[in-house]
Structures are given as C-alpha cells and as structure tokens.
Amino acid sequence: MSLKIVVCIKQVPVSNNLKINPVTKNLVRSGEAGMMNPYDKNAIETALRLKDKWGGEIILISMGPPDFEMTLRQGLAMGCDDAVLLSSRQFGGADTLATGYVLSQAIKELKDVDLVLFGRQSVDADTSQVGPIVSEFLDCPQITFVSELHSHSNQSMTATRLLENMQQKIEFQLPAVVTVRSEMNEPRYPTPRNIQQSYKKDIRIWDEISLSVDPDRIGLKGSPTVVRSVWAPEKEAKATKVLKGTADEAVRELLIQLRATNLL
Template sequence: MSLKIVVCIKQVPVSNNLKIDPITKNLIRSGEPGVMNPYDKNAIEAALRLKDEWGGEVILLSMGPPDFEMTLRQGLAMGCDDAVLLSSRKFGGADTLATGYVLSQAVKKLKNVDLVLFGRQSVDADTSQVGPIVSEFLDWPQITFVSELHGHDKQVMTATRLLENMQQKIEFQLPAVVTVRSELNEPRYPNPRNIQKSYQKNIRVWDENNLAVDAERIGLKGSPTVVRSVWAPEKEVKATTFLEGTPDEAIRELLIQMRASNLL
C-alpha cells in the first residue's frame, strides 16, 4: 500500500501593519512578509507520518502570489516530496468558495489522490471553510477537527474528532478530505539536509490555463462574499496608577481597587 497525499497550506501575514485594497476590501498579500499557517504544519506532520508508515508521496498545494514559494519550501524542508503553487492575477480576491473551487480542480489535475489534508483553519481568516468546500467540489467525505488519525489500509482510515463538548470516532473510506487540530501531533523541525534539498526541488506554478476551471468561478467573479467595509479598532489609552508604600501596602491597595471594579 502507498498513499498519495495532498496537503493544502497557506501563508499568513506576520505583520500588524496590513494593507487593505480600497476597492475590493481584500487583504493585499503581495509584498507582505508571511509564515506558514501554524495549523498547516500539523497537517504536514500527519501526512509525513502516514507516508512513513504506509509509503507513498506528499504533495504540497497552495494558492497565492509568487512569494508564497518560500512557505512551500518550508514544507519541502520538513520532508514533503513535491509542491504546486496556484498563482495568477485571475485568482486574486477569491473568497473561500472560489479558493476551494480552484484547489479542488488542482487536486483533480494531480490525479489518483487518496487523501487531502488541511489545518483546521487559518489564523488570519479563521473560517474553517476551505477544507469542507474542497470536499464538496470533489464529492469526497469530509472529516473535520481531527485530533487522532490512523490508516488501516488503502481504503479505510479512522479518526477522532475533538469537538467542543464531545469526542467522535469515525471510520471512513478513501479518498477523503481531513482537517486537523494542533492536538494531533507535534510538527517536526526541518533538518539541515532537508533544508538544502528543499532548494533543489522545483516548485510547479499553475495558473487558470493549467486547470479545467470556469472563468466565472474564480477570483472576484467567483466570490459571492462581499466585504462592505473594513476598519481598524480605535486604540484606547488607559491611565496607569502606581501603587506606593511597602509591597504589603501596595497589595492591599490593589485588592481594594480590584474589588471596587468588581474584578474580585
């Protein structure tokens, strides 16, 4: 048995000084420094462990501007075999529906994929929607919020879903789409040899001409979500009170003030 696993990853911003397109109200990602979405590292680790156990290959898939290549190389350095970047101006401004549509078409182009893994959500948007949307376009089972994942053979896997008030154990058939939680594993650190090898691997770049996509379903045209307005919260400057006296006196005064403010 061997598995062909696709891990969909995203680059998220590390800066608080983000710029918003005044017309589309979308985040301007090009040129902003970014890192791999933390939950996606858990998805990569899950894929690599399944590969270690059952054999096969792990392919990274991401959609974004050309500088997303650095994040893909981070995944390659962890031990993934291949990487594909979906990059085109026509993909720009995509909401979760249009993004999921393009990713699903890329999975179809890769052919004979057994498992697609996602992190549970991205830390910039926090929607948890793209994985389930991809599963719908592929017409595959979806298993979300997975905290345990085990493979039994080429056709069957089991998973534990960690939900707010319960755990749910599921047995499912492949192919399938799975989104994973951070509780699933501890992502490995890239070793120097794999970092060096990651820069020797070619990252394929696909645009709308490489995929069987409907031009009306990608980018802004394919995005029914409309952002009406975006604004930054107002910064509130609060007064600082310095407590005088001995440490015991300061503590007593602090307790008095906290009780007066109904904090105790």
C-alpha cells in the same frame, strides 16, 4: 500500496498592520511578511506520519502571490516531497468558494490522490470552509475537526472528531478530505539537512491556463461573497498607575486597587 497525500497550506500575515484594498475590501497580501498557518503544520505532520507508515509521497499546494513560495519551502523542509504554487492575477480576490474550486482543480490535475489534508481553519479568516468546499468539488467524503487519525490500511482509516460538546468516531474509505485540529500532534522542526534539501527542490507554478479552469469561477468573478465594509477597531488607551515603594508595599496597594474595582 503507498499513499499519495496532498496537503493544502496557506500563508497568513504576521503583522496586525494590514492594508485593505478599498475597492475589493480584500486583504493586500503581496509584500506583507507572512508565515505558514499554524494549523497547517499539524496537517503536514499528519501526512508525514502516514508516509512513515505506508510510504508514498506528500505534495503541498498553496494559492497566492509569488512570495508564498517561502511558506511552501517551509513545508518541504519539514519533509514533504513536492510543492505546487497556484499563482495568477486571475486568482486574486477569491473567496472560499473560488479558492476551493481552484484547489480542487489542481488536485484533480495531480491525479490519483488518496488523501487531502487541511488545517482546521486559517488564523486570518477563521472560516473553516475551504476543506469542505474542496471535498464537494472532488465528490469525496469530508471528515472535519479531527483530533486523532488511525490508518488500518492504506485505504481505510478511523478518525476522532473533537466537537464542542462531544467526540465522534468515524471510519471511512479513501479518497477523502480531512481537516485536522492542533490536538492531533506536535509538528516537527525542520532539520538542517531538510532545510538545505528544500532549496534544491523545484516548486511548480500553475496558473489558470495550467489548470484549464472555468474563468467565471475564479478570482473576484467567481466569488459570490460580498464584503460591504471593512474597518479597523479603534485603539483605546487605558489609564495606568505605577505602584511605588517596596515590593510588599506595591503588592498591598495592588490588592487595595483590585478590591476597589471588585476584581477581588
């Protein structure tokens, strides 16, 4: 038997000059340059290696505005088979709970999914919450912070969890939700052929009607998290000193300055 794998990916901002919605206190993502969350590439690579071993298909899912399609195409160019973009104004402003709910409903809609993969966290929010939330909605095991994954069959796997002060080995049965660390693997680069093929694949666009979700559990309405205030850290200019003279003179002066400030 083959594996049906879903990889949930996220587009994160490239720039630090982000705008905050003054009412919702959420990031304004539309129109901002983005890239695939780096940890999600490790999740895709994990899925591709499992497919190489057991066969099957890999479906990407992302939730966000229409321009998130570019990130899905990056995943398709790495070798994934299909992609779904969950995009609707009704999904906007979702916290991790509402996001996890919508993702889980989409996974249920795909039917008979064996394995759901996430990166360990996103680099913009750093919550590590969405994967575990999805596993709860799907009522299946969750294995987080995985640095090694060994498949004994297409229904049984062993994972090594790399935690702060220990390693933990877990054997589990599918279906399951797994979040992977960057130590898991080195993501492959898309080949020119796969990049070309990725633009020939259709990306399905699903909204709240496609999923028949509960309107009270999506977007801002379904988000119990309340952000009271958001502010940008103040930028502080540091005093600089140009070291003149020859290289040897500059090095001697640098050592004097470092010793004077107790850095050496």
